[in-house]
Amino acid sequence: MGDPASFAHLRESQLASADLVRGSFLYARRDTVVLPDGTTAEREYVVHPGAVMVVPLILAAGEPLRVVLERQFRYPVQQVMVEFPAGKLDVGESTAACARRELHEETGYRASEWARAGVIHPVIAYSTEFIEVWFAKGLTAGERQLDRGEFLDVFTATADELLSWCLDGRVTDAKTVAAALWLQNYQAGTWVPQWVSA
Amino acid sequence: MGDPASFAHLRESQLASADLVRGSFLYARRDTVVLPDGTTAEREYVVHPGAVMVVPLILAAGEPLRVVLERQFRYPVQQVMVEFPAGKLDVGESTAACARRELHEETGYRASEWARAGVIHPVIAYSTEFIEVWFAKGLTAGERQLDRGEFLDVFTATADELLSWCLDGRVTDAKTVAAALWLQNYQAGTWVPQWVSA
Numbered sequence: 001m002g003d004p005a006s007f008a009h010l011r012e013s014q015l016a017s018a019d020l021v022r023g024s025f026l027y028a029r030r031d032t033v034v035l036p037d038g039t040t041a042e043r044e045y046v047v048h049p050g051a052v053m054v055v056p057l058i059l060a061a062g063e064p065l066r067v068v069l070e071r072q073f074r075y076p077v078q079q080v081m082v083e084f085p086a087g088k089l090d091v092g093e094s095t096a097a098c099a100r101r102e103l104h105e106e107t108g109y110r111a112s113e114w115a116r117a118g119v120i121h122p123v124i125a126y127s128t129e130f131i132e133v134w135f136a137k138g139l140t141a142g143e144r145q146l147d148r149g150e151f152l153d154v155f156t157a158t159a160d161e162l163l164s165w166c167l168d169g170r171v172t173d174a175k176t177v178a179a180a181l182w183l184q185n186y187q188a189g190t191w192v193p194q195w196v197s198a
Numbered sequence: 199m200g201d202p203a204s205f206a207h208l209r210e211s212q213l214a215s216a217d218l219v220r221g222s223f224l225y226a227r228r229d230t231v232v233l234p235d236g237t238t239a240e241r242e243y244v245v246h247p248g249a250v251m252v253v254p255l256i257l258a259a260g261e262p263l264r265v266v267l268e269r270q271f272r273y274p275v276q277q278v279m280v281e282f283p284a285g286k287l288d289v290g291e292s293t294a295a296c297a298r299r300e301l302h303e304e305t306g307y308r309a310s311e312w313a314r315a316g317v318i319h320p321v322i323a324y325s326t327e328f329i330e331v332w333f334a335k336g337l338t339a340g341e342r343q344l345d346r347g348e349f350l351d352v353f354t355a356t357a358d359e360l361l362s363w364c365l366d367g368r369v370t371d372a373k374t375v376a377a378a379l380w381l382q383n384y385q386a387g388t389w390v391p392q393w394v395s396a
Contacts, residue, residue, distance in 0.1 A: 001368055002269055002353065007278045010271040010349050021219035021226065026242040026324060028224055033273060036349045044224040045274035046244065046324065071200055073208040074322040075231060076243035080205045081322055118365070120372040123321045124272040124279055126224060126244065131372070151208050151234045155200065166379060167316070167389050170199055174318040174329070178375040181364060184382065191365050 009036050012043070020044055048129035052099045053086040055117070055179050056109055057137040058156060065159040065187060068107055068139070069176075072152040082165065083173040086131065095132040100198065103136060105145045107154045112138030115193030117182045122174055131175055133182065135193050159183055207234050210241070218242055246327035250297045251284040253315070253377050254307055255335040256354060263357040263385060266305055266337070267374075270350040280363065281371040284329065293330040298396065301334060303343045305352045310336030313391030315380045320372055329373055331380065333391050357381055 012033040020028040031043045056068035067084070074081045087102035089095065096114065103109055117133040144154070157165075165171040166180045185191035210231040218226040228242045254266035265282070272279045285300035287293065294312065301307055315331040342352070355363075363369040364378045383389035 001280060001355075001363065002351070004278065007269070007271070010269065010278055010351065012271055012273050020221050020224065023218050023226070023228060023242045024240055026218065026226055026244075028219065028221070028226065030221060031273070035347055039347065041347050042222055043273040044221045046224075071205070071208065073205070073210055074319075075210050075229070075241040076324060076326050077319050077322050077328070079319075080202065080208055081319070082199060083322070118367045119370050120375055121272075121275050121277075121279070121370050122372040123325065123327070124275050124281070124371055126274060127321065128274050129321070130275070130370075149233055149237065149239050153200070153208065157199075163379075165199065167383060169316045172317050172319050172328075173322055174320040174372045174376050177318055177379055178372050181361075181375055181379045181382065184379065185365060 011036060012041075015040060044126065046127040046129070048127050049089045049091070050095070051086055051088045051129065051131045052095050052102060053084050053131050053133050053175050053179060054099050054103045055084055055133065055135045055183060056103060056107065056111065056139055057135060058139060059137055066156045067159055067162055067183070068109060068154065068156055069162065070106060070152045070154055081173050082171045083176045084179055086175060096134070099132070099134040099136070104142070105147070106152065108142045108144035109139045110142060111136035112140070112198055113195040114198055115195045117179075117193065120175060120178050133179055135182070135186070137195070159187055209234060210239075213238060242324065244325040244327070246286075246325050247289070248287045248293070249284055249327065249329045250287070250293050250300060251282050251329050251331050251373050251377060252297050252301045253282055253331065253333045253381060254301060254305065254309065254337055255333060256337060257335055264354045265357055265360055265381070266307060266352065266354055267360065268304060268350045268352055279371050280369045281374045282377055284373060294332070297330070297332040297334070302340070303345070304350065306340045306342035307337045308340060308396075309334035310338075310396055311393040312396055313393045315377075315391065318373060318376050331377055333380070333384070335393070357385055
């Protein structure tokens with residue numbers, strides 16, 4: 001990993017910052033930065049509030065582990081994608097509250113136990129976005145409450161099916177593939193979630 | 199997974215498309231789309247040429263598997279990130295050629311054997327970006343050729359170290375965490391690369 005205190009030779013610092021564009025959905029900035037050698041450069045990036053992803057586990061005695069997944073058309077990549085439930089933080093919302101809200105709104109499920117797995121940064125070259133990863137269990141089915149203009153299917157698969165789809169190219173959503181690493185290690189007992197009651 | 203032929207209830211189709219912004223680095227478009235229920239909506243997204251990521255393996259008899267990694271300050275997330283070598287496709291460049299070029303330019307290494315692992319989409323909500331994932335072995339060290347204004351450290355770690363850093367939060371770059379899933383299954387023998395000589 002290296003010692004963070006010794007990373008001064010890599011750091012860039014801000015000289016100036018301005019809006020690049022304020023769209024109705026995308027907000028991007030352009031900063032002028034000083035590079036480690038004292039020269040300057042421009043950095044353009046999307047400003048994002050952060051998001052959460054939920055890995056909802058269905059545990060039943062004598063049955064293989066199953067997970068809840070979504071199927072959704074993603075316009076930028078022009079494909080129907082298989083992914084774990086996820087969504088952006090509302091202003092002032094905690095990641096734990098966002099995880100509960102997104103799971104319920106998109107899938108109808110509520111969970112009785114939650115464990116934070118970690119955080120990932122999906123696009124470090126040009127977005128501030130982070131995604132906190134939460135595992136959920138003790139699921140109770142209910143009515144979902146999709147936003148207007150939101151269309152997605154909810155389905156379940158075994159953890160082994162999802163893992164094989166990640167490796168064979170049927171699942172390509174990076175956040176879902178990253179979550180599959182935690183899922184595989186959860187199944188193997190090499191990663192142990194710290195469950196907390198909701 | 200579901201049958202792709204039956205996904206018509208999820209698809210969105212383009213009505214109109216225009217530039218949102220052309221920065222010096224970021225290029226974004228705003229499209230008007232027809233939703234599955236016949237209503238319209240706007241979609242704003244970054245247009246990206248695609249990228250490759252390389253997982254460079256160091257195999258030595260009697261030694262644990264090692265990988266080549268980079269440490270780089272990523273301005274949008276204001277952190278020094280640990281990640282696998284990666285870079286954008288040049289115009290007209292194949293992903294295989296880009297993988298060889300980026301590995302050599304950023305780390306100095308050349309590889310004698312290559313295997314395509316798959317593709318990931320890092321940010322399906324607002325970018326067209328894809329990242330092809332390649333494994334490389336038979337490494338020979340050489341001189342790296344960084345672009346002007348590019349500052350990064352190259353180092354090696356055992357595969358087990360990288361896997362533990364992904365699970366414990368020291369590595370949060372989503373493409374690198376996703377690559378770790380292939381790496382873990384390569385080590386376990388549950389994913390077998392199809393090696394081709396360079």
